[in-house]
Amino acid sequence: MKVQAKHDVGSTKKTLTGADVLIHALVDAGVDTIFGYPGGAVLPIYDAIYRSEASFEHVLSRHEQGSIHAAEGYARVTGKPGVVIATSGPGATNLITGITDAMMDSLPIVIFTGQVASNVIGTDAFQEADVMGITTPITKYNYQVKELSELPKVVKEAFHIASTGRPGPVVVDIPKDVSAELSSAVHEATFELPGYQPNKTPNPLQIIKLADALSRAKRPLVLAGAGILFAEATEELKELAERYQLPVINTLLGLGGFPGSHELFLGMGGMHGTYAANMGMYECDLLINIGARFDDRLTGNLEHFAPKARIAHIDIDPAEIGKNVQTEIPVVADAKEALQALLLRSITFPDHQDWKVKLTRYKQDYPLWYERSDKEISPQWLLETVHRLTQGEAIVTTDVGQHQMWAAQYYSFEKPNRWVTSGGLGTMGFGFPAAIGAQLGEPNQLVVSIVGDGGFQMTAQELAVVKERKLPIKIIIVNNQALGMVRQWQESFYEERYSESLFMENPDFIKLAESYGIHGMSVDKETEVIDVLKKAFSFNGPVLVDCRVVQQECVYPMIAPGKGIHEMIGVSK
Amino acid sequence: MRRIIIATVQNRGGVLNRITGMLHKRQFNIESISVGSSETEGISKMTFVVDVKDHQKLEQLTKQLNKQIDVLKVSDITERAIVARELALIKVGGSGQLRAEIQGIITPFRASVIDVSKDSLTIQVTGRPDKVEALIALLRPYGIKELTKTGVTAFLRGQQPSQVAEINSFTI
Numbered sequence: 001m002k003v004q005a006k007h008d009v010g011s012t013k014k015t016l017t018g019a020d021v022l023i024h025a026l027v028d029a030g031v032d033t034i035f036g037y038p039g040g041a042v043l044p045i046y047d048a049i050y051r052s053e054a055s056f057e058h059v060l061s062r063h064e065q066g067s068i069h070a071a072e073g074y075a076r077v078t079g080k081p082g083v084v085i086a087t088s089g090p091g092a093t094n095l096i097t098g099i100t101d102a103m104m105d106s107l108p109i110v111i112f113t114g115q116v117a118s119n120v121i122g123t124d125a126f127q128e129a130d131v132m133g134i135t136t137p138i139t140k141y142n143y144q145v146k147e148l149s150e151l152p153k154v155v156k157e158a159f160h161i162a163s164t165g166r167p168g169p170v171v172v173d174i175p176k177d178v179s180a181e182l183s184s185a186v187h188e189a190t191f192e193l194p195g196y197q198p199n200k201t202p203n204p205l206q207i208i209k210l211a212d213a214l215s216r217a218k219r220p221l222v223l224a225g226a227g228i229l230f231a232e233a234t235e236e237l238k239e240l241a242e243r244y245q246l247p248v249i250n251t252l253l254g255l256g257g258f259p260g261s262h263e264l265f266l267g268m269g270g271m272h273g274t275y276a277a278n279m280g281m282y283e284c285d286l287l288i289n290i291g292a293r294f295d296d297r298l299t300g301n302l303e304h305f306a307p308k309a310r311i312a313h314i315d316i317d318p319a320e321i322g323k324n325v326q327t328e329i330p331v332v333a334d335a336k337e338a339l340q341a342l343l344l345r346s347i348t349f350p351d352h353q354d355w356k357v358k359l360t361r362y363k364q365d366y367p368l369w370y371e372r373s374d375k376e377i378s379p380q381w382l383l384e385t386v387h388r389l390t391q392g393e394a395i396v397t398t399d400v401g402q403h404q405m406w407a408a409q410y411y412s413f414e415k416p417n418r419w420v421t422s423g424g425l426g427t428m429g430f431g432f433p434a435a436i437g438a439q440l441g442e443p444n445q446l447v448v449s450i451v452g453d454g455g456f457q458m459t460a461q462e463l464a465v466v467k468e469r470k471l472p473i474k475i476i477i478v479n480n481q482a483l484g485m486v487r488q489w490q491e492s493f494y495e496e497r498y499s500e501s502l503f504m505e506n507p508d509f510i511k512l513a514e515s516y517g518i519h520g521m522s523v524d525k526e527t528e529v530i531d532v533l534k535k536a537f538s539f540n541g542p543v544l545v546d547c548r549v550v551q552q553e554c555v556y557p558m559i560a561p562g563k564g565i566h567e568m569i570g571v572s573k
Numbered sequence: 574m575r576r577i578i579i580a581t582v583q584n585r586g587g588v589l590n591r592i593t594g595m596l597h598k599r600q601f602n603i604e605s606i607s608v609g610s611s612e613t614e615g616i617s618k619m620t621f622v623v624d625v626k627d628h629q630k631l632e633q634l635t636k637q638l639n640k641q642i643d644v645l646k647v648s649d650i651t652e653r654a655i656v657a658r659e660l661a662l663i664k665v666g667g668s669g670q671l672r673a674e675i676q677g678i679i680t681p682f683r684a685s686v687i688d689v690s691k692d693s694l695t696i697q698v699t700g701r702p703d704k705v706e707a708l709i710a711l712l713r714p715y716g717i718k719e720l721t722k723t724g725v726t727a728f729l730r731g732q733q734p735s736q737v738a739e740i741n742s743f744t745i
Contacts, residue, residue, distance in 0.1 A: 132590075133587075133590065136587060136590055136591050136594050144586065144587075161642065193642065194583070195583060195641070195642050195643055195645045196642045317640070318639070318640070319633065319636040319640045322629060322632060322633070322636075326629065
């Protein structure tokens, strides 16, 4: 609902509650959208929202997990912090998956949880949970507000911490008596974070070292992660790559940071990356990692990772440098500032013509491939078709698993901030609510939520929000009636013992959508896919498309667990 | 290798939990932690004795500590001139003849008897961990009934010589 003044409380009585102070602080922080769900301990906050004259949107989810994933989707596409409110106890614990997801993927989220009244904290009171204890390992920082007077300062710090440096989730736990307490004044918010000063500017000596390494490189390669997106450094990356003709690969989360159709782009690296990207990492003599964290799904077995390369790593978080991979040239900085500094250096054009030819050959000789089924719908073809019909311009959200990998492989992005996926935590049920947040953040963009039949059932209740807010999201269920990636691993590594990975029973997704008042379509013949998708994309409003795809399909190519990046299987037919 | 790390932290609720939780999550092996207030109000000092595999792990440890928002400063003081002390309370069984014998053992350690009962006595010893360990080893034959240690607390000496003679990682 659009929150507007219902009662003119301000004019007669000047007294504010703690919750009013919170709302003021949120408005000061520039919040325009809140994702939340009410409950006992946040009643004062919801009362203040009801009475508030500020014009921000409160989006009522149908499960707190829906709120936080929506906030993540919002944050991912807008770059602004996502804001969540949930009640104490179960409200807060229902957020845990989303908070962890935001922590792993460095998303700026500020979460306000209600807490039982201060005098009963620690007594196992009704709907009490130790939110501070539970969220400490999964937040960038967390606060419990003890005094109303410190609330404005806490809110200001929370937004600052969440959205600067390496972004991440911050929890603010507010006891009910604090939000209900009457106050006569809004306290001034002063800033005080002596232990938190992220370093954005690169050390010039390291930049000189990097420029020198690049000048001498015979086989250079740039690995671009999500740091490029957070720092808004796509132009600088393109400039560097084009000026020195450097081949570029992306991490899963970095997709969109470099144009997918660019001749210097080799694709995504890692477990289901391209052969060219992975062989590039294996054979390069200089690997410039910009804003990626050398996750195990990218590196494969570390023993075989970039064995011939000097490693340079640009990262805003010093703790990421040298964590997994020994780094010769560490650059602690914002990716944009580091790239700008590097572009100002004089660099000899590297002598790497042979290398470029070699990589181009890899790219041409070993492209992504699949066997197109003649009767059923091949999921890879489905994703390629979605890409074609949306001209590659859509915001795409996914869960985790096969459909996610196919989307990453076949929906290539030209522009940043259009790819919303759960990378680090790999959360089923993420993609659909994330699409809600993405659509609210970018109301004029086409948002396509690519989900599996398993993941969609984890957060399908959020269909009510789509209907309520009239969000024209296109939900495409890549329905193989299985937990596809689990099934694939059981096929490959557990001698086809499909333990609990095949769904014997699925809902009628069309009827499910229709019960929420959402248009549903289904398709199980390849010949009809284009027609159905065209209808869905031109439909004025939300649509759910149940696409029945081949169940036995596997994601290739692949680095098997424990193997090196040069040991890909399923590289060609 | 054993290292002594000191961290200056803001004395906020949950700071110890956040730091020990991080150390546990990241699989660092902590031998002791001691925490207490410092010369500045609102600022606490933590002293960690850790056992790390190599320099890469050590670097990770200091970086991860530094990353914590409440942490103001982290120093690995193992290779500096430092004063490092811990306190131990040791309760040993003993009456009559044995008491005099125990008294004789603890005197060179400048330890003191701080409680006596009919059949036991409690000894307080302060010093470098190797000294404390040595006394404990000597008292063990008399039957240690109870033992508690504070963990090491440490800081830099007022003057840092150009060459550090102490080899702290062995004495800790």
